[in-house]
Amino acid sequence: MYDVIISGAGPAGSKCAEIVAKSGFKVALIEKDTNWRKPCGGIVSSRIFKYYPQLRKSNFQQIFSISMYSPDFYNFRYSWKNMLDPAINVDRLEFDDTIRNVAIDSGAELFDNHISFDFITKDNQNIGIKTRTPSGIKEYLGKIIIIADGMSSKLAIKSGLREKWKTKEIYTCKCAIMEGKNLLDKECNYFFFRPYKGYGWIIPLNDNKFNIGAGLAKEANVSFNVNEIYSEFLHDSNIKKFLPSLNYKEIWKAAYPLPALGVKEKCLFGDNIMIIGDAAGFVSPISGEGIHASIVSGNIAAETAIMALANEKISRETLRRYKSHPYIKKIIRNFKLKTAIANFFFENKGRNLSKMFQLAEKEENFRDELVNMFLFNQAPSKDFLLKLK
Numbered sequence: 595m596y597d598v599i600i601s602g603a604g605p606a607g608s609k610c611a612e613i614v615a616k617s618g619f620k621v622a623l624i625e626k627d628t629n630w631r632k633p634c635g636g637i638v639s640s641r642i643f644k645y646y647p648q649l650r651k652s653n654f655q656q657i658f659s660i661s662m663y664s665p666d667f668y669n670f671r672y673s674w675k676n677m678l679d680p681a682i683n684v685d686r687l688e689f690d691d692t693i694r695n696v697a698i699d700s701g702a703e704l705f706d707n708h709i710s711f712d713f714i715t716k717d718n719q720n721i722g723i724k725t726r727t728p729s730g731i732k733e734y735l736g737k738i739i740i741i742a743d744g745m746s747s748k749l750a751i752k753s754g755l756r757e758k759w760k761t762k763e764i765y766t767c768k769c770a771i772m773e774g775k776n777l778l779d780k781e782c783n784y785f786f787f788r789p790y791k792g793y794g795w796i797i798p799l800n801d802n803k804f805n806i807g808a809g810l811a812k813e814a815n816v817s818f819n820v821n822e823i824y825s826e827f828l829h830d831s832n833i834k835k836f837l838p839s840l841n842y843k844e845i846w847k848a849a850y851p852l853p854a855l856g857v858k859e860k861c862l863f864g865d866n867i868m869i870i871g872d873a874a875g876f877v878s879p880i881s882g883e884g885i886h887a888s889i890v891s892g893n894i895a896a897e898t899a900i901m902a903l904a905n906e907k908i909s910r911e912t913l914r915r916y917k918s919h920p921y922i923k924k925i926i927r928n929f930k931l932k933t934a935i936a937n938f939f940f941e942n943k944g945r946n947l948s949k950m951f952q953l954a955e956k957e958e959n960f961r962d963e964l965v966n967m968f969l970f971n972q973a974p975s976k977d978f979l980l981k982l983k
């Protein structure tokens with residue numbers, strides 16, 4: 595019998611497993627496939643070093659500026675050379691492996707090639723999870739169950755805490771890692787907003803390698819096809835200026851959805867269950883950045899579980915602390931505001947964006963807030979919102 599069972603060893607699950615295991619409780623970390631590369635841009639803001647100081651010594655590409663383009667190709671660039679820590683661009687296979695190992699080194703037991711698919715129930719209580727493994731079905735019993743298995747989580751739905759995502763609640767993205775000579779500044783991330791609800795990106799991973807992708811948001815999923823907009827993005831003459839070669843080696847490619855409307859706050863906890871990370875919508879509705887918020891949710895859920903286990907009270911009432919923690923409340927509030935701002939970005943076929951970029955060039959405070967909001971997930975001030983109006 596485990597104290598805590600965590601389904602999913604991505605950023606949310608690995609951080610949660612690490613914190614609970616460090617406090618001496620018995621943790622099972624269930625993972626579908628550690629060789630799966632999560633489809634992702636891989637941009638991680640400098641706030642990651644608070645949770646993983648060891649990453650300061652990693653070889654991930656450091657980023658010191660951001661270049662954003664409106665749909666009419668108005669360019670706004672911002673640099674932060676004098677900041678203490680840079681942002682980093684990571685390959686998710688390597689990044690997830692690194693942070694999963696931190697959890698294992700802290701004492702969590704990893705069960706790889708295990709697909710969790712249902713709960714084990716007794717007297718109307720979920721007391722464990724059932725998994726499919728290459729050697730048959732295996733069952734794990736636990737006092738607290740944490741659902742961290744991402745967007746396509748089956749357990750989140752089976753728990754009854756949340757429904758399936760609706761088309762208008764998601765971003766659909768397609769991305770690839772490519773290799774070849776390019777004209778990118780390797781210390782800069784590039785974002786290209788499109789005239790429909792969506793954007794593309796080019797994210798350097800080193801001199802020769804980059805992550806490229808494009809996505810659709812919410813109702814644009816109904817009118818457009820992600821394969822088509824991805825191909826159109828790759829062949830856009832403005833993108834070709836950065837990627838002049840005719841042939842780039844495609845190392846990996848995948849399409850995947852992510853939550854577009856912020857945290858599903860009503861679904862976060864139940865009797866001896868918590869949902870964390872993408873499975874609960876911890877993704878910025880503006881930038882699609884979810885690694886940081888997922889790690890924060892994993893950390894707070896872990897602290898909540900430790901307290902509940904120590905007091906031998908694992909009821910819904912005790913787990914409420916997860917949702918009411920100031921960090922979680924701040925993320926929920928912040929993402930609600932950003933959902934409204936993201937809508938504003940794309941009004942008038944994205945023309946609001948070129949106006950914003952022009953304003954950002956003239957006014958230092960506005961510029962700083964725009965970048966912090968997009969890249970560091972910070973909430974905009976009242977003054978910023980007034981100027982937008």
Ligand SMILES: Cc1cc2nc3c(=O)[nH]c(=O)nc-3n(C[C@H](O)[C@H](O)[C@H](O)COP(=O)(O)OP(=O)(O)OC[C@H]3O[C@@H](n4cnc5c(N)ncnc54)[C@H](O)[C@@H]3O)c2cc1C
Nearest residue numbers: 602604605606626634635636637710744767871872884885
């Ligand atoms: C195309 C794209 C681009 C993105 N770009 C960025 C970016 O640049 N920066 C950023 O911060 N965020 C980005 N995000 C969001 C980011 O990827 C997620 O927010 C983050 O990975 C969430 O972490 P998580 O641990 O909650 O879920 P995940 O990273 O999805 O991890 C879930 C884990 O659960 C496992 N799993 C799934 N099902 C099961 C099962 N049934 N049983 C057991 N294990 C299971 C998976 O294998 C995986 O390891 C992007 C997302 C997408 C789709």
